[in-house]
Amino acid sequence: MTKDPIEISSEACVGCGQCIPACPFDAIDMPESIAKIDLTKCTLCGACVPTCAFDAINMEEKPVADPSTLGQYNDIWVMVEQHGGTIEPVTYELLGEGRKLADQRGMKLCAILVGHQIEALSQDLISHGADIIYVADHPELEAFRDEPYTKVLIRLIETYKPEVVLLAATAAGRSVGSRAAVKINTGLTADCTALDMDPETGNLLQTRPAFGGNIMAVIECPAHRPQMASVRPNVMTPAEADSTRQGEVIPITPQPEDLQSRTKRLQFVPEAGSAVNITEANILISGGRGIQKPDNFSIIQELADTVKAGVAASRAAVDANWIAYSHQVGQTGKTVCPKLYIACGISGQIQHLAGMASAETIVAINKDPDAPIFDIATYGIVGDVLEIVPALTTECRKLLNRS
Numbered sequence: 006m007t008k009d010p011i012e013i014s015s016e017a018c019v020g021c022g023q024c025i026p027a028c029p030f031d032a033i034d035m036p037e038s039i040a041k042i043d044l045t046k047c048t049l050c051g052a053c054v055p056t057c058a059f060d061a062i063n064m065e066e067k068p069v070a071d072p073s074t075l076g077q078y079n080d081i082w083v084m085v086e087q088h089g090g091t092i093e094p095v096t097y098e099l100l101g102e103g104r105k106l107a108d109q110r111g112m113k114l115c116a117i118l119v120g121h122q123i124e125a126l127s128q129d130l131i132s133h134g135a136d137i138i139y140v141a142d143h144p145e146l147e148a149f150r151d152e153p154y155t156k157v158l159i160r161l162i163e164t165y166k167p168e169v170v171l172l173a174a175t176a177a178g179r180s181v182g183s184r185a186a187v188k189i190n191t192g193l194t195a196d197c198t199a200l201d202m203d204p205e206t207g208n209l210l211q212t213r214p215a216f217g218g219n220i221m222a223v224i225e226c227p228a229h230r231p232q233m234a235s236v237r238p239n240v241m242t243p244a245e246a247d248s249t250r251q252g253e254v255i256p257i258t259p260q261p262e263d264l265q266s267r268t269k270r271l272q273f274v275p276e277a278g279s280a281v282n283i284t285e286a287n288i289l290i291s292g293g294r295g296i297q298k299p300d301n302f303s304i305i306q307e308l309a310d311t312v313k314a315g316v317a318a319s320r321a322a323v324d325a326n327w328i329a330y331s332h333q334v335g336q337t338g339k340t341v342c343p344k345l346y347i348a349c350g351i352s353g354q355i356q357h358l359a360g361m362a363s364a365e366t367i368v369a370i371n372k373d374p375d376a377p378i379f380d381i382a383t384y385g386i387v388g389d390v391l392e393i394v395p396a397l398t399t400e401c402r403k404l405l406n407r408s
């Protein structure tokens with residue numbers, strides 16, 4: 006029988022209950038006077054282990070890397086996100102951040118480009134800050150598939166030993182990053198909102214929201230390399246292009262076993278009803294619970310049509326089934342960075358702000374003058390959203406000469 010990664014010794018446990026409040030995830034219970042750990046909730050954080058005076062909690066120790074080997078790791082890597090030969094904007098954001106870290110460490114910034122017939126993209130990556138491009142080009146890598154992309158990345162990491170690997174917190178990046186981190190036994194911090202470097206130790210300081218967005222945690226990975234982090238689109242500033250930059254392109258021949266996969270792509274079907282990708286819109290009109298009923302999204306849509314904007318929403322509106330999840334902005338939705346974000350009947354809870362606080366101009370419409378959204382709004386309108394939004398639409402139509 007396989008051993009659980011954390012176990013309670015029924016001989017040693019006296020049922021004192023000391024471990025229960027120590028668990029931040031509410032994963033310990035005390036049925037029949039013996040502690041029991043719910044492995045579906047436990048994150049193996051280890052907080053309970055030292056609270057047990059009877060050494061009854063046994064947690065499997067992960068092998069720690071030999072500290073003398075950490076110095077073998079060099080350079081900052083960015084996993085390029087490209088689809089069909091088009092580089093996704095988040096890649097430029099990772100390059101901007103990666104360049105800063107590489108300069109702090111006096112290291113090279115390298116980009117990992119995986120796909121088919123994509124080598125021509127290398128110059129663009131170089132002009133956006135990369136010094137070296139490792140290109141894995143093969144017909145089997147044309148469409149993204151988790152297994153081959155992960156295996157190619159792992160082999161590159163094992164060969165060249167980077168100090169840091171940055172990925173996009175997208176469906177592809179999240180899948181590849183977590184798979185690779187487990188295989189090479191290192192840590193990965195998902196959804197970072199800020200990255201910095203400890204110059205003494207070379208430890209990456211990875212900031213991300215924790216505990217439902219109520220605190221910002223700075224996470225380090227001191228005993229393992231590479232240090233891996235994912236960053237959501239629209240959080241970091243993109244690298245500026247400099248066409249005079251020079252760099253080196255290193256072609257990689259993928260190993261046949263790395264190209265094998267249990268999945269194959271049959272076809273690509275874009276999600277129905279998401280004509281506007283809210284992460285790319287310049288203007289977003291966003292509706293929350295304050296619009297009161299699903300039919301009232303029509304006034305949001307009318308304003309959006311008038312000013313050629315996308316429609317976004319808070320989680321409350323999505324959870325109420327007023328609008329599809331693809332429109333949700335926030336910690337568990339999308340991160341957006343439009344030039345203008347108009348929040349209509351949205352209170353401004355921290356989880357919503359996590360997805361839109363970096364918008365250039367924020368206009369908030371809310372009937373409650375104390376709503377937290379006004380703390381970050383550039384302009385605030387106190388009043389009934391059901392009156393103000395149609396009035397705005399009428400004025401915009403006049404100004405833009407649209408009937």
Ligand SMILES: Cc1cc2nc3c(=O)[nH]c(=O)nc-3n(C[C@H](O)[C@H](O)[C@H](O)COP(=O)(O)OP(=O)(O)OC[C@H]3O[C@@H](n4cnc5c(N)ncnc54)[C@H](O)[C@@H]3O)c2cc1C
Pocket residue numbers: 217292293294295296318319320321322333334335336337338339349350351352353354355356357360370371372373376388389390391
């Ligand atoms: C782990 C976790 C993750 C989460 N992720 C997200 C996320 O990704 N995105 C997200 O949005 N939320 C998220 N939430 C939920 C978040 O905490 C809030 O519950 C949610 O953002 C509230 O949505 P809301 O502002 O539309 O609704 P409410 O908080 O109910 O606010 C409605 C607002 O409308 C105003 N209002 C009411 N009637 C009118 C009117 N006629 N005219 C003008 N104003 C009016 C009210 O004054 C109020 O301020 C998450 C929560 C958790 C715990």
